[in-house]
Amino acid sequence: MRCVICNGSTIKKRQVDEELKDGDNVVLIPIEVLVCEQCGERYYTRQIMKTLEEIEEDIKEKKISLKEVGRVLKPSIT
Ligand SMILES: [Zn+2]
Numbered sequence: 001m002r003c004v005i006c007n008g009s010t011i012k013k014r015q016v017d018e019e020l021k022d023g024d025n026v027v028l029i030p031i032e033v034l035v036c037e038q039c040g041e042r043y044y045t046r047q048i049m050k051t052l053e054e055i056e057e058d059i060k061e062k063k064i065s066l067k068e069v070g071r072v073l074k075p076s077i078t
Helices: 046-060
Strands: 011-022 025-036
Touching: 011 046, 025 046
Parallel strands: none
Antiparallel strands: 011 025
16 A cells, blocks of 8 residues: 555554544544554545544533643733
8 A cells, every 4th residue: 555645655554642522622542543654644444434433423412531731822912
């Protein structure tokens, strides 16, 4: 498998934090995906997409308990 972005040949499985939006909040989902070592492009298999969709649903239905690990900040416009 070659990277469709940079044509690099080193695509490896890596543990990443996938960002899901929940209103104004960002939820980080630790998940293993294929990542191009050269340009950082992430490749999602059908199975991973499905898993992420299920997690997103669970978050919406409050089936997953979340804890705060940081805050999302924006510059304040005065
Ligand atoms: Zn690449």
